[in-house]
Amino acid sequence: MANALDPHAAIATTASGLTGGALRTADGRPLVRALARSQKRARRRAFLLVLPLLAFVLITFVVPIGQMLQRSFYNDGFSANMPQLSQWFADHPRGTEPDEAAWAALAADLTASAEARTIGVVGTRINYDVPGTRSLFTSTGRQVRRGLEPPYRAALLDINDDWAEPRLWSAMREASRPVTGNFYLAALDRSRADDGSIQQVEPRQRVYVMLFMRTFWLSLLITAITFVLGFPIAHLLATLPMRRSNLLMILVLLPFWTSLLVRTTSWMVLLQQQGVINDILVWLGVIGGTGRLQMIYNQTGTIIAMTHILLPFMILPLYSVMRTINPSYVRAARSLGATSWTAFRRVYFPQTLPGLGAGALLVFILAVGYYITPALVGGSSGQLISNMIAMHMTDTLNWSMAAALAALLLAAVLLLYWVYDRMVGIDNLKLG
Amino acid sequence: MAVPTYASPLERIWHYAYLVICGLIFFFLIAPIVVIIPLSFNVEPYFTFTDRMLSFDPEGYSMRWYRSLLTFGMQNPNATGWAFWSDAWANANWIKAAKNSIIIGVFSTLLATVLGTLAALGLSRPEMPFRRLIMAILISPMIVPLIITATGMFFFYSNPCEMLGVVGLPTNCGRLAGTYLGVILAHATLGIPFVIITVTATLVGFDQSLNRAAASLGAGPRTTFFRVTMPLILPGVISGALFAFVTSFDEVVAVLFIAGPDQQTIPRQMWNGIREQISPAILAVATLLVIFSIALLTTVELLRRRSERIRGVTPR
Numbered sequence: 001m002a003n004a005l006d007p008h009a010a011i012a013t014t015a016s017g018l019t020g021g022a023l024r025t026a027d028g029r030p031l032v033r034a035l036a037r038s039q040k041r042a043r044r045r046a047f048l049l050v051l052p053l054l055a056f057v058l059i060t061f062v063v064p065i066g067q068m069l070q071r072s073f074y075n076d077g078f079s080a081n082m083p084q085l086s087q088w089f090a091d092h093p094r095g096t097e098p099d100e101a102a103w104a105a106l107a108a109d110l111t112a113s114a115e116a117r118t119i120g121v122v123g124t125r126i127n128y129d130v131p132g133t134r135s136l137f138t139s140t141g142r143q144v145r146r147g148l149e150p151p152y153r154a155a156l157l158d159i160n161d162d163w164a165e166p167r168l169w170s171a172m173r174e175a176s177r178p179v180t181g182n183f184y185l186a187a188l189d190r191s192r193a194d195d196g197s198i199q200q201v202e203p204r205q206r207v208y209v210m211l212f213m214r215t216f217w218l219s220l221l222i223t224a225i226t227f228v229l230g231f232p233i234a235h236l237l238a239t240l241p242m243r244r245s246n247l248l249m250i251l252v253l254l255p256f257w258t259s260l261l262v263r264t265t266s267w268m269v270l271l272q273q274q275g276v277i278n279d280i281l282v283w284l285g286v287i288g289g290t291g292r293l294q295m296i297y298n299q300t301g302t303i304i305a306m307t308h309i310l311l312p313f314m315i316l317p318l319y320s321v322m323r324t325i326n327p328s329y330v331r332a333a334r335s336l337g338a339t340s341w342t343a344f345r346r347v348y349f350p351q352t353l354p355g356l357g358a359g360a361l362l363v364f365i366l367a368v369g370y371y372i373t374p375a376l377v378g379g380s381s382g383q384l385i386s387n388m389i390a391m392h393m394t395d396t397l398n399w400s401m402a403a404a405l406a407a408l409l410l411a412a413v414l415l416l417y418w419v420y421d422r423m424v425g426i427d428n429l430k431l432g
Numbered sequence: 433m434a435v436p437t438y439a440s441p442l443e444r445i446w447h448y449a450y451l452v453i454c455g456l457i458f459f460f461l462i463a464p465i466v467v468i469i470p471l472s473f474n475v476e477p478y479f480t481f482t483d484r485m486l487s488f489d490p491e492g493y494s495m496r497w498y499r500s501l502l503t504f505g506m507q508n509p510n511a512t513g514w515a516f517w518s519d520a521w522a523n524a525n526w527i528k529a530a531k532n533s534i535i536i537g538v539f540s541t542l543l544a545t546v547l548g549t550l551a552a553l554g555l556s557r558p559e560m561p562f563r564r565l566i567m568a569i570l571i572s573p574m575i576v577p578l579i580i581t582a583t584g585m586f587f588f589y590s591n592p593c594e595m596l597g598v599v600g601l602p603t604n605c606g607r608l609a610g611t612y613l614g615v616i617l618a619h620a621t622l623g624i625p626f627v628i629i630t631v632t633a634t635l636v637g638f639d640q641s642l643n644r645a646a647a648s649l650g651a652g653p654r655t656t657f658f659r660v661t662m663p664l665i666l667p668g669v670i671s672g673a674l675f676a677f678v679t680s681f682d683e684v685v686a687v688l689f690i691a692g693p694d695q696q697t698i699p700r701q702m703w704n705g706i707r708e709q710i711s712p713a714i715l716a717v718a719t720l721l722v723i724f725s726i727a728l729l730t731t732v733e734l735l736r737r738r739s740e741r742i743r744g745v746t747p748r
Contacts, residue, residue: 042559049554050566053547053624059596060621061573064588065580067595071587229457236454250729251458257725257732258465259682261702262718266464268710269471269479276467279480308464334436340443369577371685376706386579393583393689406580417575421564426571429629 072403077125078175082109086176103152114141129171183404219367230314238322256312271296297379314359321355472715540619548627556635574625582689610692623676634668667739
């Protein structure tokens with residue numbers, strides 16, 4: 001039957017049997033290859049559209065953060081400016097008493113560094129580990145520029161007795177290597193003893209672990225509170241008719257769109273001792289005029305303000321999941337004899353879990369990194385780890401310490417982000 | 433949301449209790465924002481309602497904090513007429529801050545929107561390689577804590593070229609910290625995730641056969657984009673741009689770290705005002721910002737509805 005002139009037969013043979021050669025395009029190229037080429041071109045086109053933005057974000061965001069993180073384990077403030085002493089430390093193992101050669105190296109480096117006006121950098125670096133030593137370096141620097149005579153040990157001790165301090169020498173040894181894990185140790189409230197072992201710092205200096213714990217604990221608490229407050233609201237919005245729920249939705253979206261500083265200011269105004277809430281409580285007779293509550297500049301202030309600010313981030317994902325839940329499931333459960341509580345617990349609530357997961361992760365991720373609100377309403381007991389990073393950046397200028405703390409915080413956030421991506425998918429992130 | 437007919441009395445009570453609870457939570461959400469509006473008209477420098485305000489005595493209210501906003505930083509606050517307004521325009525700190533906020537906001541929004549929309553178009557194509565990874569990178573400025581971003585930017589913008597030398601780019605340019613360009617670039621980075629998210633969301637429902645139809649009728653890629661794709665995704669692009677603008681308009685941490693005294697923006701001015709000694713003039717600014725956000729919210733909501741209408745997505 002098959003006729004060479006019958007077009008159907010020809011197609012049938014080429015399409016079904018692989019014997020008759022591959023399908024070809026109109027201009028005679030094999031279809032498989034033409035398809036692969038056009039797909040490759042489409043991929044390249046799609047990628048070219050993304051490329052400008054990707055390059056922009058890499059340059060202005062990823063690279064800066066990477067370089068900032070580099071400071072957490074690399075600080076050549078001492079080693080670059082004190083090369084001879086650093087070399088002496090490298091040649092002599094830990095525990096060696098500094099001999100005259102070491103003192104000579106110190107004197108030579110101090111002189112050179114004072115000439116090059118980098119002595120402040122060196123002093124700042126040692127000051128991280130032994131507070132108060134920056135002035136020792138700068139004042140010695142001024143004097144050594146007039147010239148030092150050997151023996152150098154005696155000459156330097158003549159300028160200041162503190163140079164013999166063993167703690168100073170062990171700090172200089174630690175600083176003599178530019179690559180160091182000491183900032184991470186410090187971020188975990190640990191330090192290196194003279195014999196090189198790792199130990200906990202004195203109890204009154206243990207602040208960072210406590211701050212990390214507080215940050216995580218408060219974020220967890222705030223996540224829990226936003227869940228408790230957000231769940232009924234999301235449920236109400238999802239079950240009301242569209243018109244009414246849209247109207248009420250404005251009450252959720254308005255705070256979402258209002259400036260963070262405005263909302264923080266409002267809470268400062270409301271929670272002050274002479275503020276609206278205390279006035280109302282006094283007026284109601286709940287508290288006496290003298291017993292006004294301290295609700296701000298402490299943890300309470302941080303919790304209240306952050307809960308208010310992050311609540312919409314819980315409500316919106318919960319709402320969008322609850323909208324899709326079919327109400328007939330709950331009705332079916334009720335018709336099968338479940339009480340309303342059982343129907344809620346066994347049928348409705350499990351279906352809201354994706355929204356709950358999305359909202360909780362989002363709120364937690366944002367809470368862990370909060371800076372502005374705790375700084376303004378937190379006082380000293382409501383500060384989070386972000387505030388400590390800012391303090392090291394602007395006040396103590398211990399940038400390596402700031403970077404080490406930032407690295408630990410970033411690791412936690414990226415881990416959560418990864419979990420979020422796995423569970424929710426970042427493509428499903430919605431706004432408003 | 434009515435009580436079903438089969439509900440037990442206990443369930444009825446719970447239902448009304450539930451409505452009351454929701455009412456209280458809505459009150460918690462909205463009251464802090466509303467309460468500062470009347471307080472900003474307080475004639476006294478207090479942060480609470482005075483007796484005169486509560487009895488609606490017009491004497492208890494005044495515009496003095498709004499006036500003090502305007503005159504703060506002016507050279508001659510007692511001038512009248514034209515001289516007053518030109519002095520305010522040139523010297524008043526809050527007006528300068530508003531100008532800076534708008535300049536920085538507009539340019540960073542433009543940058544973020546153009547780059548972001550292009551990228552969202554690429555990302556929504558089915559052929560896009562490494563889609564998930566790239567998306568994760570582009571969204572990360574929203575996820576990484578601002579203090580970390582600002583810290584990284586602080587070093588980078590102080591000496592961008594030396595920093596870029598590490599990755600093999602030319603090393604002859606100046607410092608960007610303390611310049612408008614630096615702040616604009618930083619804010620564009622922070623606004624990008626919002627543009628990506630909103631535009632990708634619009635493109636999810638986008639019917640690719642429209643593009644094919646245009647092509648089959650002889651339109652080139654550019655014509656197709658401007659005549660078919662663009663009008664359809666425009667609402668999403670605009671609301672993404674508004675998000676980016678608000679992000680820039682509200683951003684303070686990066687500004688604190690990389691802006692110089694010339695780039696004082698409204699949030700930074702507020703931050704200073706709150707930290708030093710808080711005066712009710714802050715409440716006047718806050719009130720103006722609340723009105724501004726109501727306007728933005730309305731715009732976004734209208735855009736969302738329009739977008740749903742033209743894409744034929746019926747609201748559930």
